Amino acid sequence: MADSAVNPWQTAEEGWTELVAAAAKIQAAADAIKKTDRSIDGYNIERSLNKHKPDMMAMHCTGLKEHRKENKL
Numbered sequence: 001m002a003d004s005a006v007n008p009w010q011t012a013e014e015g016w017t018e019l020v021a022a023a024a025k026i027q028a029a030a031d032a033i034k035k036t037d038r039s040i041d042g043y044n045i046e047r048s049l050n051k052h053k054p055d056m057m058a059m060h061c062t063g064l065k066e067h068r069k070e071n072k073l
Contacts, residue, residue, distance in 0.1 A: 016061035023054035
C-alpha cells in the first residue's frame with residue numbers, strides 16, 4: 001500500500017471511535033436534561049439512544065482495534 005493511500009482499516013477505526021464518542025455525548029446530554037423540568041425529554045433521548053445499542057458500538061470499536069493489532073492492519 002502506498003504511503004499516500006487511505007488505510008480503510010484506519011478510517012473504520014476512526015469512524016467507530018467517533019460513533020462511540022457521539023453516543024457518550026448524547027448520553028451526557030440526556031443525563032443533564034433529566035435534571036431539568038423537561039426531564040421526560042432526557043428519558044426519551046436516552047431511550048432512543050439505547051435502541052442503537054451504544055454498548056455494542058463500543059464492543060465493535062474495541063474488536064476492530066484488537067483485530068488490526070493482531071493482524072498488523
